[in-house]
Amino acid sequence: MAVSLDTLDAAKTSREHGARDLEAQPAPVGATLSAPLPPLPPETPLAMPVQSLKVWSRKDVRKPVVRRPRPWLARIFVFAASIGLTAWGAMEMYRVVSVSGVTALQWALVALFTVNFSWIALAFTSAIVGFLALLRGRRPPPVPTSLKARTVVVMPVYNEATARVFASLQAMYEEIAATGLIQHFDFFILSDSTQPDAWIAEERAFWALRERLGPQARFYYRHRQKNVGRKAGNIEDFVTRWGGAYEHMLVLDADSLMTGACITRLAAAMEADPDAGIIQSLPLIINRNTLFARLQQFAAKIYGPVIATGLAVWSGREGNYWGHNAIIRTKAFADHCGLPHLSGKPPFGGHILSHDFVEAALIRRAGWTVYMLPELDGSYEESPPSLIDLATRDRRWCQGNLQHSRVIGAAGLTWPTRQHFATGIFSYLASPLWLMQLMVGIVLVLQTRYVRPEYFTKEFSLFPAWPRFDAERALQLFGITMAILLAPKLFGLILALVRGSIRRASGGGFRLVVSALIEVIMSALLAPILMVIQSGAVFQIIAGRDTGWNPQRRDDGSIPFRDIVRRHRLQMLLGVVTGVSAFMIAPSLFGWMSPTILGLVLAIPISAASGMLSMGLALKGAGLLLTPEESSPPPIATRANALMAELAASGIDEASAVRAVHDDPVFRSRHETMLPSAPRRKRGEIDRERAVAEAKLLDAESIEDALEWLHPKEAMVVLHDRALLGLLSGLPARQDAVAEGAVAAE
Template identity: 45%
Template sequence: MSPNQACKPGMPPIKAAQMQTQELRRPVGPQATPDPAPRARLAVFGASAALLGYGGFEMYGVLSLGGTTPLEWAMLGLFLITFAWIALAAVGAVAGFLILRSRDQGDAATGSGPLKLEAKGHTAVLVPCYNENPASVATAIEAMVHELDQYGANSGFDWCLLSDTRDPETALKEEEAVSLLRQRLGDKSRIYYRRRRVNTDRKSGNVAEFCRNWGSHYDYLLVLDADSLLSADVIIQLANRIDRDPNAGLIQTVPRLVGGTSLIARLQQFANAVYGPIIAAGLARWAGSEGNFWGHNAIIRRQAFMDACGLPQLKGRAPFGGTILSHDFVEAALLRRCGWKVIIADDLEGSYEESPPSIVDLAVRDRRWCQGNLQHSKVIGSRGFHWVNRFHLLTGIFSYLCSPLWFALILVGVMLALQAQYIRPEYFDSTFSLFPSWPRQDAPRAVRLFLLTMLVLLIPKILGIARVLMNASLRQRLGGTARTIGSMLVEILLSAAIAPIMMCVHCGAVFSTLMGGDSGWSPQRRDDGSLPWKQLFYRHRWHTVIGVALALVAWNNSPALLAWLSPAIFGLLLAAPLSALTASLKIGGWFQRRRILATAEELEEPSVLRTYRRLHPTIEAKLACMAPLEEHFSNSYLISRHEALTPKYEGTPFTAEEALARVKIMDAPNHRQALQWLSEKELDKVLLTPYLYRMLVGLAQSPTHQQQTKAG
């Protein structure tokens, strides 16, 4: 590779365009809003309402046998809210099961033609990253480019690594990764790189800044995450579908989880592979053109996005004000408000991402998601939103409020048991009667209601496994009948043990958000999620305390209450050991060798995953040989490359870090001393500010410094 090729600009020429900020409270003009799924919606919501009505009727019958107390009314209300959630999921799963069974039988009878890129529009593949492992990101890009090259489709796609990284050494390694990609791929594809000076509005601001400066070069945006991996089939079909449908604003794939080695990651992968498709198929059917956006592994019509999705700042301070964190749901609603279709393409297989490797990492991610979803309470009333988009926002809010409601339901049940034990009942009320009114509840009916609730809760799992067992190809891809059933039992038992922990995690996240806590923005761990035992006990201390308290109350009350609470008590008492067990790579490897919780992608690895595994060690080894930080500022090639890859921002505000960095560089006798004095934030500012960077380079190349280096 020639130096001129290596030092070419990070981005194409700026082609500025406006992305107007949307007014959420201002009415919009009338838009065509076709409703292609009225029957599916009527069937799903009607059946869910009927199931809820029956469950509520049974619960009222259980509680009202001897009159209804305020606590029993509270239990009935909490039951109705929480049962509505699982009823809708169950009915949606039934719909998805019927759709997939029909699709499975149809796939056996029909074939598909050769894959070809037919789209006339040009697509920018956006890979936003924030302090991620550059080797993993670069490997994923190269693997996808190689896959597309087999179909001669690379000319339709440009790859843009949009960095918000704030760690200076990681940022320099990103530059090394981009240079390596350009060298290895040559003319196969165009690789671009831009690192922002200020992380305004996090990921949504990262994509918006690209759109304003370079978006006009492209017709479509294929938005990925740092851990995303798409097959050539999915990439090409997404481009073809949005190109063929002029009314399509966004097409969202349903990502499969891959690459996990810890037990909790394998658990999520199996659930995602077996139960996920029927849930996604049901959702895609009743959502129709009012689908949702999950922030990545989706293709967007660039002009529609820029016209409709300029996100405003919410009034007030964090956590409810400021930047819209869960921007994807809102962007889908804004696109639909302007008449664009948002489609969930649940039939596309070959869209992949990774999962958190531990319960602790799940908790960190869910804390951020919790704040973003609760923040939607300030957006859900926006003018012009379709009712289905409002429902998506509501389900996002309720996905986190549901845990406090379940916990409240448990507490009310415990209070009813304590009331029966310690409070003397009123046998004779104010109405004259010869016979006492005994406090009663319908025990047989309560057992039937419990069984109904368990059935409704497990329907997605039962139907997911039923679909696999009814399809010989799917059974074989999951390791056979016996392994599939065994994996399902392991998943159900482990999920039941972990569920109380996650319930408390979500309760804590909701409480923290409501108390004004901000989740911050920390990078996600991708590989090893293990932690020392001391940290695990500290992180799960309150979960254990709650488990002990519930156990003592139940033990003191009755064996029946202890049995009723035993699943929650078991999970909470063993929170720290379960966290360690499920995060262990060694234990996860034991399950993997025995093909327990195996997925089709693990047993028969898709081509793009095989390519990734093959390339990753080589790329990681090459990036590990990068020159040390202090040598960067005296290497003319690295200096030229950095300056070529660094965008020139005009009119950016002068910051305190910039002022301090300037003073420290001016006072330092050599660049090594300057690097020791500069904080991480100050060095980051130096790398992104051309005149500061040149000052540090000049210090490294000064004659005095060179003499000191020779003398040393």
Template identity: 65%
Template sequence: MPDPADSVSTVMDRPAPAGDRTEAPSGAAALPASLPASSPTSLPASMPPRAPLAMPVQDLRDRPAARRDGGGGPFLARLFVFGGAAALTAYGAWQMYEVISVSGGATWLQWVLLVLFVLNFSWIALAFTAALLGFAALLRRDRPAPLPAHLATRTAIVMPVYNEGSARVFAGLQAMHEAVDATGLGRYFDWFVLSDSTQADAWVAEERAFLALRAELGPEARLYYRHREKNHHRKAGNIADFVTGWGGSYDHMLVLDADSLLTGDCIVRLAAAMEADPQAGIIQSLPLIINRNTLFARLQQFAARIYGPVIATGLSVWSGRDGNYWGHNAIIRMEAFAEAAGLPDLKGRPPFGGHILSHDFVEAALIRRAGWGVTMLPRLEGSYEESPPSLIDLAVRDRRWAQGNLQHARVIGAAGLAPASRQHFATGIAGYVASPLWLAQLVIGIVIVLQTAWVRPEYFSAEFGLYPVWPRFDPVRALQLFALTMGILLAPKFLGLILALLDGGTRRASGGAGRLTLSFLIEILLSALIAPIAMLIQSGSVFQILAGRDTGWNPQRRDDGSIPFADIVRRHRWHTGLGVVTGVAAFAIATSLFLWMSPTILGLVLAIPLSWASGQLALGLALKARGLLVTPEEQAPPAIALRAGELARRNAARGFDDADALAALHADASLARAHAAMLPESRPRPRGTIDADHTLARAKIVEAETVAEAQAWLTPKERFALLHDRAGLDQLTRLAPA
């Protein structure tokens, strides 16, 4: 066996290949068996030439001078939404006071209950008035403008990925690329996959899929790929790295998620809308959920399709040009983003310090602060995404969102923000604080009822009175207030149902009026049962965040697979136990209390079977077969979704996602050379510092004699480090087969 050290020294003596370059394979379906052994510097680039763009970090304490005035919103719409919500809240507070003060006064516990009620009621009142505004706007149907014949600007379509399946990512990308080309305007768009993947197998699978797709689309496709060695600041840092490195070549960027899917018409219309509005910094589309089949995902898909437009349109109308950004399926003016959206690190440690987790809200607020407009096009068709397949998957993602939104408490007071931007922050924070507030309201209510039922009045109090003061309620008013609260809570859903029933196409495509109404009732019932589980999950997340626990960033599961039952039991056993204890205690206190709390009790007691059912593909498909929880996009699937599905199946058959990275690189010398060519230029190591993973990876690969030994010896972090080491890669290709 040759001395491994000689191999390493040979490679290290060679000139380093130019960064950001790769080989273009000649086959469409798979990588060719071999490529010319020419220098990687002569190979087609995996990224275009750099065009740096300055992106200064913003100071949240200093209000910059706005050089433009592209914001603002309709005064009357805001007066209706916020004035109406305030009036409803005041009426609800008065009614609640009348409920608890029937004895002529209120105890301190009742005052606490009143405060909690007002906070929770104000949240749903605001959603109600905004939904009314959206409903009124959607009653008027506008005819879409014709597709533009040409564009005057260039747009980068960027898809950040993080340990995703390459088969579906590149299938969606190819489907969108083909759809844009079909409009005749494909020359105005460049396509970028920006990888932050930290798993070696996922990284190499992405590269193989990229090389195969670029070979299939040809040299005119302008498809590019870049992988970062360190996923600094996660998605926000990924986008910022692209802007500062290549943003100078583009007027706009259209930001996607790994599950995003936009029609060619939608992409072109977003670019045209940005061109038509030179003061716009961000234009957000409304993504609809598609391709979901588990029970829980179908509930979300149905709700987003029937109720989502009402809520989003109301938000869009009152926000006007002071809108928000959801992090994907939106087009952004490159100048505005570079000028205003450089995110600072917050002082302190996570979860409230460090880099900003939910960056999208902050980027929108800062761009608006700089004078650019932020708008939404909720009526624009052709914007799609997917959703988590189960309740537990949603909880995993929601934990990260909870931390990001609570972290906005450090940003909401930033100097110079528009009032509407502060409201967006407040809405996001309230969305998570509402769960522990609801939990506290339930607990206080039970304590008061318990006190009323079991605690004897004190007849000889310190203050003279003819009668003892103890908690009492007006049951008639309480029932009326409960009905009012539920009506306001469910009104946005009823408004969405009414619009769907009035729209003949939507009604027929959703199974007809009968099935649509039955689907509506199923969604309300299951959502009501899931709500107390979600309340406890979110409350736990908030308590953990307040206790200083950081969430990290786990990749989202996007398949339709179920979760092992043992995991479900482990995650929900405390919810079930709490439901049983609450039910027994409520029944022992008073039958009326048990009946009043029965929806909450039932949802908690059934937490384990409900969570199990939520991820079941068979249950979702059974409802679909009976025409229930069906959306128009299922009855007549968008052509781009069909094409993406077809391409995903073809890509999956290639097996890139199932292959071991080391084995793939060892078996295909052309892939190994292409991978090495795509690596960025290595940076000199500071003297006196050692990267343990890199050092151990090189030592192990030098000592290994076969690929099997390298696979067995290298840890996941060492594998990842090895893939960044050209010398180690050269040694890998020299190993004997397994």
């Protein structure tokens, strides 16, 4: 029997009234799944006005409550020393090429070398500051025994593995509860998921989490039908609807994990500093087992604190924000961090992708401080499991950082803020600049070997223009450059060796040194591959190609070999052509370029090995690339992994969303209460996907038909529409439909 649109709208309206009545009823204490707490608390809106990048007035800057000196001495050292090193490097390169005059190509080589050298010089001087600060020792603040303000822990998710997300949230809740301060914290899961199975799995996991922890656990869940503004828009939607209820918000990523001590310390630090707008922790990588991920995990633990501490020291309270594992003053964020849309189309226009840098810049412009506490332990994250996964994430970050070229000149920004933007932009421009330097070097050697000098030029000259090099000085400059490049890693290794607890937990001194050598060798092989990948990304963005926003793969596992070949075949071909050409030009050039050539030629096997779980576990079994968090896992990581295994075993992530809603009337009722009130359809306006979904449901004789016929977008429409859910719920299972047909035939 056909059902009219008016009948469906009437059914939908009836369900909407029922849902609103249910939400309006107070939930009794000790409510169970049969009478759950409302999925969302009452809204407490905060205005979040869009900020201007062109107009700014100094009178709008708040005056600090506590005046603190800026770290001028550290800044002078870092930048003066890096400028001095860069000037020395430029002069040495000029002396290398100026044996018999300097040609235009040689000037280009000097310029490219100078720009590239300045990048590693700044990293070197900043690492010195971090190394000295860590040698003196930096103690974390004490764990608080009391708090005053309310903090909300927000977890934005986008088509993530539900078991991982909800296991981490429960583990963090239990950790905070163990501190005795859980009454100061609420938890929000902010879903932007666009896949029906992921969305419904989140809702089912949410209600199951409510049942496990009881009504005293203030967990809430909100799903947006359209992920406008992506993650930044997700956070903005929360702030403008519920932000007024919380003084602070702790922003997480889907792979974040933080101990109760770390979270409460951040909350206490924010309460103790009335000028703090954002306080960033230093997340360490854990739970990684593939070769590539274990390399990143080792580097983050051994070298990361040196680099992060140096940055924290010279940045002072004009630091940066990395988008997660940080606590934010909610009202200040709402007042000053409304992101504008950049004019034009992506990749340089539209939504701001790397929103965290811009939010830090805007809140800092208003007079609030932003700083990092790298000495605060208990902050963790995960990393991409393979080189290809890193490249996928890196492509989005590259576009976001290059987009900052539209923001770096915004009115009112402090110069440390502009430096953060410049550093982020150059972190990706460095790859094409390095590639250009290599190409210019090859052309110069080719010119030296094969191009005959022109003795009779138009301009009078006693000698021909013939590019020559000081080989001995060039070798010395290369050695010093490599030393400066590797120095931050050496600083981190020294600190790990002199600290007995880290040394022992990393397998002992010998294994620690061997692990560092493995990491350096692998980094050298991976560097030219990443250079080509990032150069390609930069060229694509300049050409106007948008990256989109794909969810990050976070599991351990290899990638099909054919996909690896497809992604890296051009890099391998480039390595072969470059190697043959370099050897034909001059064996010395081939030797000089051999690290770059080797990495490119081996791009396919290196990428394949990077995602191998077996290779990573083999090194782990040999006691190599170990970290203290791996030798003695933090209790919260052990608990989260156990919970994740339990949730994964339940099959919640593999279940069909449509079947889950159809088969469970109790869950379907709760799902309907979580849907926003849909605007009434205007006469004459027909939503194509809704009409198709309705037609398929009307034609379906069983739930199996619906499962087979509904495409993902149509399934999303059904799951968002109370009237269509009514049609779905009335579909029998196939065996029931067959039985009914037989009875009718009789």
